[in-house]
């Protein structure tokens with residue numbers, strides 16, 4: 456009886472050891488290929504992340520929008536839970552001590568905005584309080600504090616199109632059941648389907664070189680941003696573009 460028990464415990468230990476070595480091996484393969492440098496991208500959200508993400512919100516300065524804070528918290532939690540790359544973005548902003556105040560007020564043509572001073576993420580009315588707008592503005596927030604030329608507010612067109620493409624990638628991959636209007640190309644545009652195919656190629660890691668990526672990015676960006684009436688957006692800025700934000704958040708060294 457005792458030997459059987461020992462034998463069973465032995466089996467169990469063997470299985471546990473075998474499983475844990477598989478996990479280690481997988482980690483090693485990733486390290487060797489240099490695919491992963493930051494941990495929050497691969498590890499699932501840790502216990503307690505629901506509270507952690509709230510550190511981004513400046514509650515003292517969000518009193519005017521109190522009734523919307525629950526929704527903003529929910530968005531932050533879903534973004535953190537389902538978009539691995541955004542976990543890095545959120546962790547980085549929190550670790551550097553940044554916060555934003557939430558503003559919900561009507562603001563003409565803009566659906567949503569990020570203002571660095573005072574640090575504010577705003578939505579033009581409840582109708583624009585949407586998860587894709589939250590992702591988009593969090594990326595502006597991160598870009599401002601991470602990419603030098605974006606902090607200096609040079610190249611608004613590059614920054615804007617990078618953020619549109621990133622938001623589209625995340626929405627297509629992680630929230631594919633949500634009704635969603637793509638930001639990187641209009642549905643009526645003749646390039647629309649080709650743009651969606653390009654997103655799928657990016658999602659499948661089929662784009663092998665930065666040159667190839669950049670030329671598509673510039674072409675789609677010119678098509679999309681051409682008609683935008685915003686004095687900051689100069690489409691010619693896209694010429695000669697090398698990805699900054701996409702390099703950090705999406706490619707992180709995967710392609711040259």
Ligand SMILES: [Zn+2]
Nearest residue numbers: 591595615618
């Ligand atoms: Zn924007």
